[in-house]
Amino acid sequence: MPKKPKNKRRDFLQLSTVTLGAVGTAAFIWPFLKSMSPAEDTLAAGSTEVDISAIEEGQSITIKWRGKPVFIKKRTKDEINAAKMVQASDLRDPEDDADRVQKEEWLVLVGVCTHLGCVPLGQKVSDMKGEYDGWYCPCHGSHYDTSGRIRKGPAPKNLDVPPYTFLNDNTIKIG
Amino acid sequence: MDKNRKVHQFKNPVLNWIEFRLPIISYFKKEYGDYPMPKNCNYFWSFGALATITLVTMIVSGIFLAMNYTPHTDMAFDSVERIMRDVNYGWLMRYIHSNGAAFFFIIVYIHIVRAMYFGSYKYPRELNWILGVFIFLLMMATSFLGYTLPWGQMSYWGATVITNLFSAIPFIGEGLKTWLLGDYNVGNATLNRFFALHYVLPFVIFGVVGLHVAAVHVHGSNNPDGIDIKTNNDSVNFFPYMLIKDTVAMCAFGVAISAVIFFGPNLMAEVDNYIPADPLVTPAHIVPNWYLAPFYAILRAVPDKLGGVLLMFGAIVILFVLPWLDRSKVRSCNYRPIYKWFMMGFFVNFFALGYVGMLPAEGLYLLIARVGLLYYFGFFFIITPFVGWIEKPSKLPLSISDVYAKNIAPNIGGGEKGIPSPAMQKDTNL
Numbered sequence: 001m002p003k004k005p006k007n008k009r010r011d012f013l014q015l016s017t018v019t020l021g022a023v024g025t026a027a028f029i030w031p032f033l034k035s036m037s038p039a040e041d042t043l044a045a046g047s048t049e050v051d052i053s054a055i056e057e058g059q060s061i062t063i064k065w066r067g068k069p070v071f072i073k074k075r076t077k078d079e080i081n082a083a084k085m086v087q088a089s090d091l092r093d094p095e096d097d098a099d100r101v102q103k104e105e106w107l108v109l110v111g112v113c114t115h116l117g118c119v120p121l122g123q124k125v126s127d128m129k130g131e132y133d134g135w136y137c138p139c140h141g142s143h144y145d146t147s148g149r150i151r152k153g154p155a156p157k158n159l160d161v162p163p164y165t166f167l168n169d170n171t172i173k174i175g
Numbered sequence: 176m177d178k179n180r181k182v183h184q185f186k187n188p189v190l191n192w193i194e195f196r197l198p199i200i201s202y203f204k205k206e207y208g209d210y211p212m213p214k215n216c217n218y219f220w221s222f223g224a225l226a227t228i229t230l231v232t233m234i235v236s237g238i239f240l241a242m243n244y245t246p247h248t249d250m251a252f253d254s255v256e257r258i259m260r261d262v263n264y265g266w267l268m269r270y271i272h273s274n275g276a277a278f279f280f281i282i283v284y285i286h287i288v289r290a291m292y293f294g295s296y297k298y299p300r301e302l303n304w305i306l307g308v309f310i311f312l313l314m315m316a317t318s319f320l321g322y323t324l325p326w327g328q329m330s331y332w333g334a335t336v337i338t339n340l341f342s343a344i345p346f347i348g349e350g351l352k353t354w355l356l357g358d359y360n361v362g363n364a365t366l367n368r369f370f371a372l373h374y375v376l377p378f379v380i381f382g383v384v385g386l387h388v389a390a391v392h393v394h395g396s397n398n399p400d401g402i403d404i405k406t407n408n409d410s411v412n413f414f415p416y417m418l419i420k421d422t423v424a425m426c427a428f429g430v431a432i433s434a435v436i437f438f439g440p441n442l443m444a445e446v447d448n449y450i451p452a453d454p455l456v457t458p459a460h461i462v463p464n465w466y467l468a469p470f471y472a473i474l475r476a477v478p479d480k481l482g483g484v485l486l487m488f489g490a491i492v493i494l495f496v497l498p499w500l501d502r503s504k505v506r507s508c509n510y511r512p513i514y515k516w517f518m519m520g521f522f523v524n525f526f527a528l529g530y531v532g533m534l535p536a537e538g539l540y541l542l543i544a545r546v547g548l549l550y551y552f553g554f555f556f557i558i559t560p561f562v563g564w565i566e567k568p569s570k571l572p573l574s575i576s577d578v579y580a581k582n583i584a585p586n587i588g589g590g591e592k593g594i595p596s597p598a599m600q601k602d603t604n605l
Contacts, residue, residue, distance in 0.1 A: 033354075036368065042358050062455055067360050069455045111455075115480055117339040117360070118332065118457040139336060139461050140475055141536060156480045 047175025049167065052106070060123050062111060065174045069111035069119050070162055071135075072172065075146060080104050082133065083147035093158045097147040100161050108172065109148040110162050113137040115155035120144060135159070206392055211410035212417045213398035215575050219289040220396060220417075221424035222282050227384060228425060229279045234377050236272040237321075240265075244324065246370035248363045251326035252451045270440040276318050277443045278432050280466035283311060291497075292518055294506030295397040301498040303390040306383055308494045313380045315467060315491075320373040326366065327448030328458050334361045334369070336461060340474075343484040360454065400578055401506025402571055409575035460535060468532030469525050473551065475536040476544035486548065493555045500555055502563035510569040514562045517554060524550045 048065045052072060055061055060073035075083070083097040101107055111119050115137065121127040122135035122144075130136030130143035132151045137144075142153030149158040164174045183201040185191050194200045212220075243262050245254040258265035287307070290296055296304035323334040338356055342348040357364030395404060404410045411417070435442060443465060447458045463471040470487050477483035508515040528547040531540040572578045 036357055037354050038356075038358050039364065042362075042364065064455060067358070067362055067454060112360075115339070116336040117342075118336065118461065119455060120457075121459075138457065138459050139332075154475075154478055154480055154483065 047173055050172045050174065051170060052172055053170040057105070062123050063174070065110075065162065070174055071107070071109045071111045071123060071148075071159075073107045073109075075105050075107055079133070079146040083145060083149075086145065086147075086149075091158075092150050093156070095147075095149060095158055100147050100149075100158070102164075102166065106166075106172075107146075107148060108161060108164050108174070110160040111135075112160070113139065113142055113155055114150065114157040114159065115140055115142050115153070120159070206413075207418075208412065208414045210392060210395075210413040211404060211407075212396055212413055213404055213409060213575050214411045215398050215400060215578055216396060216417075217399055218420070218424055219285070219293070219399075221421045222286040222289060223388075223391075224421040225424060225428050226279065226282045226286055227388075228428075229275060229282055230377065230380060230384065233272065233275050233279060234381070236268050236275060237374070237377065239268050240272055241374060244370075246324065246367050248326065248366055248452070251324060251366060255325045267436070270436045273444065274432060274435050274440060276321065277464070277466065278428075278435075279314065280318070282428075283314065284466070287311070288522055290397075291521075292508045292515075293397055293399055294401050294501075294503075294508065296498045297501065297504075297506050298498070299394045300391065300397065303387060304498055305495055306387040306390060308491070310380055310383050310387060311494075312491060313376060313383065317373060317376040317380065318464065318466070320369045320376070322464060323361075323366065323369045324373065325448060326452045328450045328452055328456075329445045329448040329461070331361060331452035331454065332457055332461050333463065334365065338365075340484045340487075343481045345481070397506060398575065399507060399509060400572055400575065401510065402575060405574045406576070462533050465529060465533060468530075469528035470532070472528040472532030472536075472544045473548050475532070476541065476548045486552075490551060493552070497555065497559070500559045502560055503566065503568065505568040505571065510571055511562075511566060512569060513566045514559075517558045517562060520550070521554045524554075 048063060048070075050061075050063055050072060052061075052074075055072065055074045057074050058076045058079075060071055062069045062071055064070070080097075086097070088094040088096045097104070111123075113120050116139060118137050118139035120135035120137040120142070122129045128136045128138070130152075132143050132145035134146045134148060134151075135144040136142070137153065137155065140154050142155035143151050144155075144159055145151050147158075148161075150156070162174050164172050167173050182191075182195050183198070183204075185194065185200065190200050240258065243254065243258050243265060245251055255269070258269055260266075262268075290304065290307065319333070319337055323330045338352055338361065341355060342352045344351060353359060355365075356362070357368060395410075445462055450458075462468075470490055473490050474483045474487040477486055503511060503514065505511055508518050524547050527543060528551065531544045531547070534540045536544065
């Protein structure tokens, strides 16, 4: 009889030692894993103010915000109408044009294809704009419309709209 | 400690002194001196040795490049150009390293083709195959990380596309991608860690290669007829026979790689990578390195982000289970009249996938990629198990010596069918 309780005590000690060791190891690994996340100065990357007074109708500019390209486009009447005509329910990532703009002539987008992160073409007059006359990603053939919504190709989502505010009629603050 | 341990005796007293304390001399004698190699092994069996030599070359040239390279987004491109223009023999180091990577993959692909065609992955070498696939995975990771370092346009956008593959994973994808990059897009944190990992992974590969070699030495090398060594008559010692044969192969390899390094060092390079990385402009046509192109073709053949990523990784993971998909007990395709052609078709298909992987994903190229994708997975999931089941293999020779007794006429497609030789029966414990 004295043998059994002794074994139980051993089992308990063994189990608790291994458990504590495992927890300790995990706690020790955490700082190493966490050190690979974006650092504080990276997170603190601020906002950008852009003067949009020089942009003509139909013209589009690219600015850099948090290391990414941001497209600011002054849309023409035709482009706005084309974007509005679409039924949101027919889209892969259903969104109305009205939900993607603050003022309907100004379209602001993060210029990063939602497939694998390339910068879509369509900013220059000479660029390919794709079948929906918006943007076309040359990497794997995603077509975006005049509201930056995915219409054809492998990308799963519409081009992101960054947080922005109109400081006045001529200035946008992105971020 | 075992007092009765038998210590090898050598003529040289220094060797005896070492051997008594660390039996490393007898180990090398056993594994690289007296180690029996099947005497029918052809030059396909030299590619393991070639791969090892290339790995060492890559590590050495890489260390010397690292002495002059700066892993910072503002300086990386210029430091590589400085290596090319100002550092003594820097151009040679870099061209050895960049072309060495391509040749490393050529050699390893031939090594894998050898293992597949002659059934080296089958019992009892399954673990050996698994370690090999693992090495292949590590090589792909290492080459991808290394390709980022020169910080040209292809470096930057290649890194962007590949790290974005992880964002396809539901729920955790975006967070995982950010964690891997250390930023919201490929940036200085990314370049820095890619350099650190690119430096360390080859040493990990070296360790796994050690296991890979140790594993093959347990049951010995396979051979073109896929039958085991029965008697001493079937084999030759590694030294000097195989060492000399590998040396001849190495000389031929040296001529081939030198021709490229000295006369066409940029044949396999992308022009766009001589443009410094620009996060605002994507090159019109992003191309992976040719040795990763077959998998890239699979990724692009699928019109769905997650589906494409899963199939691309699946195309590599499927290799791990090949030994269990193949039901045939005959190793060498020389004795498998049906599977042989499907196997060759697989190699041609893989090549075709690589070819379209370098071209735009549209029209005919996209169609070829999709057909190639179907054959790739069909080969593993349908053809390999099914053919192993219905096929009647040709008669295997009784022994390796028997191959030569019959006037060196390996029994391709001839002989009595369906009767496994006594040798085969013993092999596989039928």
